[in-house]
Amino acid sequence: MAVHCAECPLRRLPIFDPFSAEDVALMEELKIRETVVEPGATVLDQGSPAPYLFTVLSGMGLRHVRMADGKRQVINFLMPGDFIGLQGAVLEDMGHTIEATTRMVLCTFRRDRFFRIFAQNPQRAYDVVWLAASEEHFLGDALATIGQLPAIERVAWAIAQIHQRALALGLALGDTMPFPYRQQDLADLLGLSLVHTNKTLARLREMDIVVWRNDALHIRDPGQLHRLAGAEIEPARNRPLL
Amino acid sequence: MAVHCAECPLRRLPIFDPFSAEDVALMEELKIRETVVEPGATVLDQGSPAPYLFTVLSGMGLRHVRMADGKRQVINFLMPGDFIGLQGAVLEDMGHTIEATTRMVLCTFRRDRFFRIFAQNPQRAYDVVWLAASEEHFLGDALATIGQLPAIERVAWAIAQIHQRALALGLALGDTMPFPYRQQDLADLLGLSLVHTNKTLARLREMDIVVWRNDALHIRDPGQLHRLAGAEIEPARNRPLL
DNA sequence: GCATCCCTATGTCATACGTTAATGCGAAAG
DNA sequence: CTTTCGCATTAACGTATGACATAGGGATGC
Numbered sequence: 001m002a003v004h005c006a007e008c009p010l011r012r013l014p015i016f017d018p019f020s021a022e023d024v025a026l027m028e029e030l031k032i033r034e035t036v037v038e039p040g041a042t043v044l045d046q047g048s049p050a051p052y053l054f055t056v057l058s059g060m061g062l063r064h065v066r067m068a069d070g071k072r073q074v075i076n077f078l079m080p081g082d083f084i085g086l087q088g089a090v091l092e093d094m095g096h097t098i099e100a101t102t103r104m105v106l107c108t109f110r111r112d113r114f115f116r117i118f119a120q121n122p123q124r125a126y127d128v129v130w131l132a133a134s135e136e137h138f139l140g141d142a143l144a145t146i147g148q149l150p151a152i153e154r155v156a157w158a159i160a161q162i163h164q165r166a167l168a169l170g171l172a173l174g175d176t177m178p179f180p181y182r183q184q185d186l187a188d189l190l191g192l193s194l195v196h197t198n199k200t201l202a203r204l205r206e207m208d209i210v211v212w213r214n215d216a217l218h219i220r221d222p223g224q225l226h227r228l229a230g231a232e233i234e235p236a237r238n239r240p241l242l
Numbered sequence: 243m244a245v246h247c248a249e250c251p252l253r254r255l256p257i258f259d260p261f262s263a264e265d266v267a268l269m270e271e272l273k274i275r276e277t278v279v280e281p282g283a284t285v286l287d288q289g290s291p292a293p294y295l296f297t298v299l300s301g302m303g304l305r306h307v308r309m310a311d312g313k314r315q316v317i318n319f320l321m322p323g324d325f326i327g328l329q330g331a332v333l334e335d336m337g338h339t340i341e342a343t344t345r346m347v348l349c350t351f352r353r354d355r356f357f358r359i360f361a362q363n364p365q366r367a368y369d370v371v372w373l374a375a376s377e378e379h380f381l382g383d384a385l386a387t388i389g390q391l392p393a394i395e396r397v398a399w400a401i402a403q404i405h406q407r408a409l410a411l412g413l414a415l416g417d418t419m420p421f422p423y424r425q426q427d428l429a430d431l432l433g434l435s436l437v438h439t440n441k442t443l444a445r446l447r448e449m450d451i452v453v454w455r456n457d458a459l460h461i462r463d464p465g466q467l468h469r470l471a472g473a474e475i476e477p478a479r480n481r482p483l484l
Numbered sequence: 485g486c487a488t489c490c491c492t493a494t495g496t497c498a499t500a501c502g503t504t505a506a507t508g509c510g511a512a513a514g
Numbered sequence: 515c516t517t518t519c520g521c522a523t524t525a526a527c528g529t530a531t532g533a534c535a536t537a538g539g540g541a542t543g544c
Contacts, residue, residue, distance in 0.1 A: 146388055
């Protein structure tokens with residue numbers, strides 16, 4: 001019954017893929033259909049509750065929040081296998097907007113039908129919880145990065161994150177990966193200004209750590225990059241209660 | 243079967259309260275027990291996968307991450323009704339540490355037994371998804387605040403958040419609320435230095451917006467505070483399943 | 485061909501914030 | 515009563531980052 005996304009070994013995502021259907025009846029029940037989003041277009045704009053849930057079948061994008069004064073915060077990146085719209089489906093509004101940075105193909109299903117399957121298949125409910133927890137984990141990491149690290153480490157962190165996911169998805173060829181973002185997107189993710197992000201990227205280039213040209217990014221020194229990005233989390237002083 | 247926490251109108255939390263048991267057999271099945279955490283002590287230290295899940299019955303605390311160089315990032319605050327340990331229960335490790343800032347009473351249950359009820363009660367599965375989504379909503383908000391706003395607005399945001407939750411829980415008396423945190427905690431939440439947080443609080447005091455003494459905080463000018471905090475502070479409301 | 489647009493690149497200057505250090509103050513300890 | 519400790523408070527100074535300005539490089543269109 002559960003159809004796992006072939007493109008998503010990373011998140012083990014239990015999604016419904018309309019193209020490799022195993023259970024046509026279930027898909028009919030869920031009213032699954034395909035949605036295409038062109039680069040620059042948005043799909044689930046913030047403010048409104050969402051009657052639909054989506055799974056990313058292909059393409060890349062990002063979710064961001066637009067603030068009162070025009071400031072923008074990118075929450076995270078979207079890659080094939082990601083499951084979006086949960087907030088909008090469960091809360092009264094989904095607090096952010098989904099924007100495509102490449103042509104993105106989504107698998108769409110209806111909220112009401114989707115949650116109905118919880119009753120039929122508890123394992124899927126657990127999978128959804130797992131997804132939400134992964135998301136939470138990432139956001140905590142992002143919070144720590146933005147809150148505590150200097151610009152160069154933030155940028156390195158973002159690149160390492162994207163690389164890691166791209167690798168797991170088979171989108172990256174070794175240390176070269178697709179990078180269909182503008183520097184403004186990176187800046188808005190990391191809480192930096194565009195100019196400073198640019199300068200930081202220049203520094204990374206001068207240090208011969210990464211090279212970025214034309215929607216593709218190459219990591220020339222993975223060791224250095226991960227040293228910059230990764231030293232963050234360390235086991236805390238442990239005082240076991242149990 | 244579901245026993246809702248009397249203390250938690252805000253999150254409508256579907257928790258098991260061992261003190262108002264309606265279903266003794268279920269509680270036995272879940273091996274529920276009570277856990278007390280003294281101020282300063284920690285539970286669920288980061289790094290280890292957690293075999294237990296907790297619900298906060300009373301007291302306050304926070305979750306934070308400790309980083310390599312000793313830096314600390316507070317992820318969020320904990321109040322009665324909060325459900326913790328989901329990441330540790332679902333992922334291989336829970337990325338942060340839970341720390342009590344007052345004496346905290348927790349309701350503990352075993353991971354394996356807990357998830358088993360998904361099969362028996364799909365509504366509870368939906369509730370857990372709802373909880374995770376609320377968490378996600380908050381983290382996105384925090385990310386935008388830390389990433390984009392200046393110090394004074396960050397502090398105002400944090401205070402407004404806590405006030406809102408305390409109000410909903412009946413912990414606040416009008417514009418006076420418990421505030422059992424050190425300024426360091428606030429600083430680590432907001433990605434600011436201790437000193438700068440202090441100065442910002444002093445500014446807010448001079449502006450006659452908030453006064454803070456002895457674990458209690460009084461909002462003297464709610465209008466001003468909310469104007470500073472931004473309209474972002476809307477609570478995550480629940481969306482009925484049907 | 486030129487013009488326009490969007491984005492990247494780089495320099496100069498301004499400032500919000502971090503760092504260090506010293507002071508004070510109440511609570512707990514001896 | 516004095517000491518110590520944890521935490522709040524302020525001041526002086528340094529710096530990472532933001533703001534502004536300008537130029538350059540492809541694209542796309544006429």
